[in-house]
């Protein structure tokens with residue numbers, strides 16, 4: 280199974296009612312061999328229209344932060360916990376998360392990234408709990424690096440604020456950008472370790 284197979288499954292999904300309200304399914308995009316994956320909450324208005332993740336205001340900010348650190352968004356993989364937009368951007372319900380989560384977990388299993396950056400509380404609580412970690416809230420856990428063994432390798436999970444929250448409260452931007460840098464520093468360190476073996 281590859282990412283296209285999952286996308287095909289998503290495009291006929293009726294596991295919850297959100298498909299009735301959406302314009303497009305938003306499965307995810309980027310490099311299928313990415314070593315880092317960014318996981319948001321759910322598509323917003325612009326994402327629903329375009330069928331692509333993080334292309335609205337919050338997405339432009341995320342893209343800009345990545346490029347400030349020398350990364351093109353096509354280098355990474357970007358997706359969400361929910362693949363359909365909740366009406367009026369309301370919070371995802373626990374039932375919707377439960378129904379949609381298997382798609383995210385399959386995407387992660389195929390990519391097998393070294394680092395997963397969880398954008399916001401819904402993404403952080405969903406992913407951390409999936410890896411057996413108790414999420415204590417975004418302000419307490421953001422910026423922490425959780426190391427887990429999965430898919431036969433070591434994975435780093437980093438919860439941080441959602442880019443939309445940063446746009447609403449600019450005082451969070453230093454934390455957010457520091458957390459993205461932490462994630463990229465881990466990648467650089469891991470690359471060095473790998474090269475040392477060669």
Ligand code: URA
Pocket residue numbers: 319320321322323326331332333334335337338359443
């Ligand atoms: N917010 C999200 O959580 N995901 C998107 O794709 C866009 C905005």
